Amino acid sequence: MQHSYRQIAEQLNQLIRTHQYQIGERLPSVRTFANQHHVSVSTVLRCYRYLESLGMIEARAKSGMYVADWTVRHSSILGEKSAQKIPSEMRVIEFDKLRSLQHRMTELYSLTDQPLELRLHLASAAPEWYPTKEMSKIAQTILRQCPEMLGEYPTGTGLAALKEQLVHWLATFSLDVQTSELLITNGSTEALSVALRAVAQAGDAIVVESPVYFGLLQVIENLGMKAIAVPCIEDQGMSMEALEYVLEHQTGLKAIVVMPNFQNPLGCTMPDKNKKHLLRLAEQYDLAVIEDDVFADLSPHYERPRPMKAWDKHGRVIYCGSCSKSMAPGFKVGWVAGGRHHAKIASLKLSHSLVTPLFEQAVLAEFMQTGALHAHLRKLRERLAANIPAATVALQTYFPLGTRLVSSAGGWWVWIALPQQIDALVLLRRAVAMGLSFTPGSLFSNSEKFSHYLRLNIAQPWGSDMESGMKLLGELVRELA
Amino acid sequence: MQHSYRQIAEQLNQLIRTHQYQIGERLPSVRTFANQHHVSVSTVLRCYRYLESLGMIEARAKSGMYVADWTVRHSSILGEKSAQKIPSEMRVIEFDKLRSLQHRMTELYSLTDQPLELRLHLASAAPEWYPTKEMSKIAQTILRQCPEMLGEYPTGTGLAALKEQLVHWLATFSLDVQTSELLITNGSTEALSVALRAVAQAGDAIVVESPVYFGLLQVIENLGMKAIAVPCIEDQGMSMEALEYVLEHQTGLKAIVVMPNFQNPLGCTMPDKNKKHLLRLAEQYDLAVIEDDVFADLSPHYERPRPMKAWDKHGRVIYCGSCSKSMAPGFKVGWVAGGRHHAKIASLKLSHSLVTPLFEQAVLAEFMQTGALHAHLRKLRERLAANIPAATVALQTYFPLGTRLVSSAGGWWVWIALPQQIDALVLLRRAVAMGLSFTPGSLFSNSEKFSHYLRLNIAQPWGSDMESGMKLLGELVRELA
Structure with a gap:
């Protein structure tokens, strides 16, 4: 089967994230692994290479593959000094709970804790598109002038x-x-x-x-x-x-x-x-x-x-x-x-x-x-709109016939109808294993009416990662179509 | 009657705060006012002087008394630049609503918007007793190092x-x-x-x-x-x-x-x-x-x-x-x-x-x-405790017999039982008119069991204002006793 390295990668990824393979543990050799799973050596190689690119495993010279310290996040709120770890309580996503009315948002939010390369499941825009430096300056001035406000109830x-x-x-x-x-x-x-x-x-x-x-x-x-x-x-x-x-x-x-x-x-x-x-x-x-x-x-x-x-x-x-x-x-x-x-x-x-x-x-x-708000909003709207052509072309290029772009929502996200037989929740499970998230359509309703829809955030600079993300997702859709 | 200037001041204060006397409006002359209210000139003089000390009215040379711009607050969150006004929607306290289960907190909070000299109705300590400068420094460092966090959802x-x-x-x-x-x-x-x-x-x-x-x-x-x-x-x-x-x-x-x-x-x-x-x-x-x-x-x-x-x-x-x-x-x-x-x-x-x-x-x-928390808390506790003797003496000195200090709550507040016949809500109404607030006991229960109790915040440096506040409150209690 053409894509089986991805399925194996998905399984192995799951085992690592549930700590059945511990951080620092040595993985089976390529040959052993291939025998265990009845797949070719080249499939295992592709699987290992893929997980390495996700930062889940790492090669050590002359010694083989090991589970990497995948819980370390490089972007930390408090800077280098106290690099933030992914909390040890990070849960494996319970995909079925995403359908639950009481848990859909909770479960979707916990996607953010996963080691994903492309997080497209929230309706948020790139942080650098906000006037954070201006705001930070204003905030510092206020703190300098009125520190006592922190003490006021x-x-x-x-x-x-x-x-x-x-x-x-x-x-x-x-x-x-x-x-x-x-x-x-x-x-x-x-x-x-x-x-x-x-x-x-x-x-x-x-x-x-x-x-x-x-x-x-x-x-x-x-x-x-x-x-x-x-x-x-x-x-x-x-x-x-x-x-x-x-x-x-x-x-x-x-x-x-x-x-x-x-x-x-x-x-x-x-x-x-x-x-x-x-x-x-x-x-x-x-x-x-x-x-x-x-x-x-x-x-x-x-x-x-x-x-x-x-x-x-x-x-x-x-x-x-x-x-x-x-x-x-x-x-x-x-x-x-x-x-x-x-x-x-x-x-x-x-x-x-x-x-x-x-x-x-x-x-x-x-x-x-x-008075900076008007100018900021104009720029933000322009940046958002600029992504629409790229996203539209990517969808046409990588997604199978029968996919319909319902709305590009001003460049904030795309709302897509997939071929009717595809369950976007099944797609999400596979996509997450490959490092990409989105919001499956079933979350937007109490019925199953939108189960073949998905919302995909596009509000960030369109680069090679977005392009390859769309390509990957298109391939996963084709597999399910 | 000994204290009638206060009652007149209370009424006039109410009229000003409900905008029946507008800001900048001239008040009746002392003699006219005395005739209108059937009180002595000296009573009106004391009343005007008292309201002047509260910043509610002001004398203009050779022209009489005028309603002051009492809505301006001098301590502003944003510093001098945009001096914060008391919002124009400032409501007159609906004292009876303080008994209402749905509104007691809302009403109590709106006491904070009143032009009071001594606000003792919340369980909050003096802002300067908190490590606001240290926190402010930490906050500025974080903002300088990671402004982008303001843009992250x-x-x-x-x-x-x-x-x-x-x-x-x-x-x-x-x-x-x-x-x-x-x-x-x-x-x-x-x-x-x-x-x-x-x-x-x-x-x-x-x-x-x-x-x-x-x-x-x-x-x-x-x-x-x-x-x-x-x-x-x-x-x-x-x-x-x-x-x-x-x-x-x-x-x-x-x-x-x-x-x-x-x-x-x-x-x-x-x-x-x-x-x-x-x-x-x-x-x-x-x-x-x-x-x-x-x-x-x-x-x-x-x-x-x-x-x-x-x-x-x-x-x-x-x-x-x-x-x-x-x-x-x-x-x-x-x-x-x-x-x-x-x-x-x-x-x-x-x-x-x-x-x-x-x-x-x-x-x-x-x-x-x-690691600064331990030291900060020790200091805060010491500061709180230091007020207990002063508060205790003030209560003994100024309050009538039959007043009981139930608890001094570590110097945070005092919980006082007044003589049984006194309704602390009636006392509050008078106290607020004189520029002092506290929490009446009836708020702490759904019954009338604590209607002669009051909670009075003492968690601030004990100075002449606290001393004269306690004296004033003691006098008001005596009037009602």
Whole structure:
């Protein structure tokens, strides 16, 4: 069989990562190994060479192959001084748990701990594409001038200076919000979570898009609520016809959670008339609307699309935003404009995690005040968009017929439909063994509807590693096709 | 009436803070005001002088008294450059809401936005008592060396380097925890919240101490659970006899939440035999134990008391800690060792707020690695203890007979029983009008049992302001007695 060296490599990799082969242990000689596995010597050689390239094993002169100290990561938070090890608790990925509503996000995150060459399973962009040096300078200045802030116990609903900057920023795309209805949270996920708790309780039903960001499904599951999936039209988001049907027939509904701009994973933007339509329906059925707008600043449109809340006259829309995609992924600072639900949301946020630390907020406020955000976002959007042609060509070149690029999501990720018979979870298992990760489609739904889809992050400089990654993935798809 | 100038000042203060007198508006002349309120000119003069000392009003030469720009705060996070204003949304305290289970913490926190001279309502120590300069230096070094970390999207369950430091630290007081069962959270309040959600759901009953930290009562209320209050013995914490009775008679119990060391507000430590006893009972009734250990590092005992989890052989205790009291109040970094509930807790934390930012974790890890924590804590404990004699004397001097100092909580705060007929909430209303805040006892219980108690923070350098604050409060108590 053509690719059996990869299958052997996958098995051996698993044995090493589960410590059945210890670090520093000698591996069988090529000949012994070949006999044990009934394969050719050249297959074993290719297998060993491949694992060597992954840093899992290493050759020692005149002595053979040994298991390398594959747990050492070279990029360390604290620099050379205390090189960070992959924690000894690193778990082997339980691929089947990726389907579980309670564990899909947990399992996906643990992919990040694996020794992979290409990590394309998260919706994150290259760190060097963010203004980290400017932010770091601002942060150092603040620390030098006000070290005592580290000793102050924060209270309130967020740093006033950041809220003021946000109010100005939101106004640039027609969102008229007062500082008094803004609450700073630990990222937009906390914003979503408290918003859901403010308008619904265990047992209630929540309308979501399909496909939809898997994190939302896990939040809803963990709150004991029920997600009602309304299909999306690929280039315009939630189908209004399907939504009307659901509203008419589904009982126990309390809210609609929606990403009208730059939907994850479709990357599409809802036409303004649909935004208004959805709002009218929410009014008619007396439902809360929770709007997740975290990607909209990166939307490839010339003009930043308006959030649904821009048309909200009755405080019905709970608007959630974040700096994690647009400004500083490491900060995890989010915000929520809760409309009529503000007081309840503020109480829930406080009782869940008190006040979000002020340091990051101070850095963001100062960065926004310099006026650098517009220019940074323009550059980031250009960089993202520049990858689209390369990714499109790579897909056409390496993937089998029957593969369809549904969306290139402004160059942030690609959302791909594989030939129908392929289970992207099976593909992921093989890809991870070969050092590459992505997000399988089944995570984006409670059904099996998207099991032959995948989301692949492309938001990093396109080089030979991306090219060979796409090639490898294409080959794995062909094997399964 | 002797103190009527204060009552008039209180009313006028209220009118200014609710913008019924605008900033810059001229106040009535002393004579006009005296006639309007049927008081003497000297009373009005004293009232104006008092409000002037609070910065609420100001005299202008030959023109009279005007409402000052009382919203400007002089201490700003961002330094002189963008002097922070008190947000325009500053709410007038709704004192009655302080009794509400859903709002007590929210309302108490909004006291911090008031123009007060002495804020003694939180359990926080003076910022200058923390090693903020050392931390700030470490933080600047990290930012200089690794600015790119601000651009990296964090994953995982916390920074490995911090977890390793914590494991070493916990071991110094007999707590044997692996990094694999540690999860870093947004403060210990998030730890408590996810711990509760991991072991119970809406409708379930949770055993808590009485009196107890009000934040816990709000968390439980907001999760739709029911707090069952078990009385404490003042110098040893939860009564074992009462607990046994409750366990025998109460249905729907899922967990016991307890602060065995340095209980808030009692400041007491549970004897080791009671810790073991409680554990045995939890075993017998198959309940989870959630241990809040945030103050124990500040305990005045020569040897740091052991947490209950030190005796836990079956992973039944969920242990929650934090840097907010001991190391860096501004960081809001907490941790939880979840025992057998770890996986569920990790899933809930992730789905609530993803991953806690790594920057603060890196700073803490580096600070702990320098070995400076022991010395810092010893100094902090000494500083705290040094205030106890002054506070005790002040209470004896200024407060009426029938006042009892229940606990001086290692110098962190005092827990005081006032004469029985005094409602501390009424006292608070008057005290706030005079520029001083504290925590009224009714917040520490769902019943009215502690309505004549109060908790008063004393964890700051004892100077003339503390002395005159205690004097003022003593006078207000006498008025009500």
